[in-house]
Amino acid sequence: MNGPVFDPAFRVQLATLFGWRRDVRHFQTRPIPEPVLERLLAIARLAPSVGLSEPWRLVRVRSDTGRAQVRQEFVRCNEAALSARDGSDAGRYAALKLAGLDRAPCQLAVFAEPDPAQGRGLGRRTMPETTDYSAVLALHTLWLAARAEGIGLGWVSILDPERITALLDVPPAWHFIAYVCLGWPDGEHDTPELERAGWERRGVAVEILER
Numbered sequence: 001m002n003g004p005v006f007d008p009a010f011r012v013q014l015a016t017l018f019g020w021r022r023d024v025r026h027f028q029t030r031p032i033p034e035p036v037l038e039r040l041l042a043i044a045r046l047a048p049s050v051g052l053s054e055p056w057r058l059v060r061v062r063s064d065t066g067r068a069q070v071r072q073e074f075v076r077c078n079e080a081a082l083s084a085r086d087g088s089d090a091g092r093y094a095a096l097k098l099a100g101l102d103r104a105p106c107q108l109a110v111f112a113e114p115d116p117a118q119g120r121g122l123g124r125r126t127m128p129e130t131t132d133y134s135a136v137l138a139l140h141t142l143w144l145a146a147r148a149e150g151i152g153l154g155w156v157s158i159l160d161p162e163r164i165t166a167l168l169d170v171p172p173a174w175h176f177i178a179y180v181c182l183g184w185p186d187g188e189h190d191t192p193e194l195e196r197a198g199w200e201r202r203g204v205a206v207e208i209l210e211r
């Protein structure tokens with residue numbers, strides 16, 4: 001079977017997509033239509049996974065109570081981070097996420113099942129963490145697919161995995177990977193918000209060691 005041929009114009013578009021994928025913190029509140037979300041999740045499922053185990057597990061946090069509890073956890077963890085880094089801007093920049101948590105119309109907690117039956121253990125004996133990597137790949141695929149539709153994603157990791165696992169009432173063995181906010185962004189940018197805020201800059205190139 002012959003696969004599709006991706007032409008130079010497509011590659012230019014793809015590079016543009018990578019360049020304009022952003023971690024989004026400011027969202028419009030209008031909801032994402034269900035068919036769009038379903039389409040994005042179907043694309044995320046095309047991600048590679050160790051042993052074809054598809055170990056990603058998603059929890060859609062829809063209730064006001066669930067969202068308020070996650071928000072509270074974020075505030076708690078962010079305050080702890082702030083006090084640990086006296087005089088630093090880190091907590092302030094991290095708190096930019098609050099805007100996302102308050103407004104993003106769609107919020108997902110992403111977990112990895114550490115010992116899925118699917119995949120029959122292939123590839124995991126020496127590197128059990130590959131189930132986590134697989135879930136991250138699904139999340140990154142979702143991130144890019146969303147951006148291709150003009151939808152932004154914001155990754156929140158200033159949370160305590162054990163507490164999120166407990167408050168969302170998922171199996172305690174699942175690994176918490178990320179809490180993500182999804183929605184239409186309030187603005188478009190070709191540089192990271194943290195770069196625009198003066199916190200950090202991208203390196204110039206990938207450094208490769210040779211042996």
Ligand SMILES: Cc1cc2nc3c(=O)[nH]c(=O)nc-3n(C[C@H](O)[C@H](O)[C@H](O)COP(=O)(O)O)c2cc1C
Pocket residue numbers: 021022023024093094096097155156157158191192193194
């Ligand atoms: C593993 C991971 C965890 C992250 N956690 C947070 C977070 O807790 N808070 C936050 O504001 N951004 C978080 N981010 C987003 C990064 O700050 C962002 O990707 C980076 O600044 C580059 O910006 P860009 O994604 O717009 O290119 C996270 C990103 C990754 C990949």
